[in-house]
Amino acid sequence: MDFELTPEQRALTQTVKDFVDQRVDPRMSEIERQNRIPEDIFAEASALGLFGISIPEKYGGTGLSRLDRALVHQMLGRSGFGFAGALASHTGIGSDALVSIGTEEQKQRYLPRMATGALRAAFALTESEAGSDVGGIKTVARKRGDRYYLNGVKRFISGGSRAGLITIVARTNIDKQLKEFSVFLVEPSFPGFRVGEVYETMGSRGHPIAELVLEDCEVPEENRLGPEGEGWLAAMKTLNEGRPLVAARCLGACERLIEISTDYARSRKQFGKSLGEFQAIQFMLADMAARTEAARWLTYHSAVLADSGRLTPETISIAKLFASEALAFVADAALQIQGGTGYIADNPVGRFYRDARVTRIYEGTSEIQRIIIGRAVLRR
Numbered sequence: 339m340d341f342e343l344t345p346e347q348r349a350l351t352q353t354v355k356d357f358v359d360q361r362v363d364p365r366m367s368e369i370e371r372q373n374r375i376p377e378d379i380f381a382e383a384s385a386l387g388l389f390g391i392s393i394p395e396k397y398g399g400t401g402l403s404r405l406d407r408a409l410v411h412q413m414l415g416r417s418g419f420g421f422a423g424a425l426a427s428h429t430g431i432g433s434d435a436l437v438s439i440g441t442e443e444q445k446q447r448y449l450p451r452m453a454t455g456a457l458r459a460a461f462a463l464t465e466s467e468a469g470s471d472v473g474g475i476k477t478v479a480r481k482r483g484d485r486y487y488l489n490g491v492k493r494f495i496s497g498g499s500r501a502g503l504i505t506i507v508a509r510t511n512i513d514k515q516l517k518e519f520s521v522f523l524v525e526p527s528f529p530g531f532r533v534g535e536v537y538e539t540m541g542s543r544g545h546p547i548a549e550l551v552l553e554d555c556e557v558p559e560e561n562r563l564g565p566e567g568e569g570w571l572a573a574m575k576t577l578n579e580g581r582p583l584v585a586a587r588c589l590g591a592c593e594r595l596i597e598i599s600t601d602y603a604r605s606r607k608q609f610g611k612s613l614g615e616f617q618a619i620q621f622m623l624a625d626m627a628a629r630t631e632a633a634r635w636l637t638y639h640s641a642v643l644a645d646s647g648r649l650t651p652e653t654i655s656i657a658k659l660f661a662s663e664a665l666a667f668v669a670d671a672a673l674q675i676q677g678g679t680g681y682i683a684d685n686p687v688g689r690f691y692r693d694a695r696v697t698r699i700y701e702g703t704s705e706i707q708r709i710i711i712g713r714a715v716l717r718r
């Protein structure tokens with residue numbers, strides 16, 4: 339099996355890499371401290387079309403293939419997960435449901451502004467009693483006339499405090515089971531919507547997670563996404579489309595950490611030699627490289643299968659599980675190679691180390707990925 343990127347894919351990758359390395363990465367310390375991404379960086383991302391990669395050309399986006407999107411996310415991962423997270427929730431879980439099941443009118447209303455980043459998107463599923471167990475959702479949407487009234491509290495929503503459009507999953511029939519979920523497009527200006535706690539996090543800073551409080555939040559019927567009661571499938575599809583992109587960002591972060599570690603191993607001297615001359619350090623670099631290569635092919639494979647409509651939940655989970663755990667290993671080894679220097683606040687490796695931790699938690703924890711894979715293996 340041969341796999342070559344096309345000249346266009348190489349050019350795309352190089353453009354995003356240059357932007358991330360030259361314009362974003364040098365400002366990551368500032369972003370981490372302020373827990374905010376400067377608007378001028380967003381403006382540059384918008385000019386490059388990065389907000390529109392998941393949005394079809396018809397609505398002003400670039401409508402990239404799944405593989406091309408994975409390549410973009412891979413490059414975003416090179417600066418860690420603060421800036422990458424902001425673009426990821428917008429071009430992944432925030433927009434996927436609208437693009438795949440929205441009506442023409444809904445798409446015309448929202449997608450052109452989303453394609454430029456003028457309107458930023460988030461996705462709200464998690465609640466205090468519904469984390470891994472999504473079926474535990476308590477948020478209820480009751481219909482009166484041509485309006486739904488949503489009541490409940492969502493938490494840990496990436497970019498929730500700054501989003502202009504949030505895809506919210508709620509129950510539309512509390513007596514029945516999963517098939518009674520529905521999905522709504524909610525604007526923060528809707529009556530009854532407010533942002534609750536905005537959490538301080540150990541990593542992925544710049545793109546805070548927030549609590550969203552819905553108190554009789556009034557949502558017009560035309561903002562229901564897909565048929566009533568079919569929101570479960572839409573939510574699962576959204577997560578399935580997002581997970582290979584998490585894997586891609588992990589891959590990019592691994593690659594960057596290997597570059598940083600190699601530079602350090604070449605320049606730092608102890609016992610009269612550069613660190614890279616010690617076999618112990620070479621072995622660490624070797625293990626980092628081996629895991630990164632495996633993550634690369636699992637990620638690309640899942641993206642190629644997605645483009646040809648052959649992707650299975652098992653393949654998705656394998657890519658997300660492996661790449662996020664590879665990153666955990668690579669970040670830990672990168673820090674070890676730097677010794678005490680890596681532990682100093684503001685050191686980029688320390689930032690990657692903190693950022694990496696969340697990739698084994700969000701969009702389905704490692705345990706949930708293992709459950710999906712284990713069940714699929716048993717079914718074979």
Ligand SMILES: Cc1cc2nc3c(=O)[nH]c(=O)nc-3n(C[C@H](O)[C@H](O)[C@H](O)COP(=O)(O)OP(=O)(O)OC[C@H]3O[C@@H](n4cnc5c(N)ncnc54)[C@H](O)[C@@H]3O)c2cc1C
Nearest residue numbers: 461462463464469470494495496696699700701702703705
């Ligand atoms: C930075 C960040 C960003 C996030 N962004 C979003 C977002 O944009 N939108 C959104 O909706 N949510 C978001 N989340 C929420 C995230 O998806 C959840 O935190 C995640 O799904 C886990 O749920 P939980 O935190 O409730 O943990 P729990 O489900 O309570 O799990 C706790 C532990 O128990 C394990 N566990 C649970 N059930 C099982 C089981 N059956 N078998 C074995 N082990 C199990 C888990 O794997 C985990 O280790 C975000 C979270 C973070 C930290």
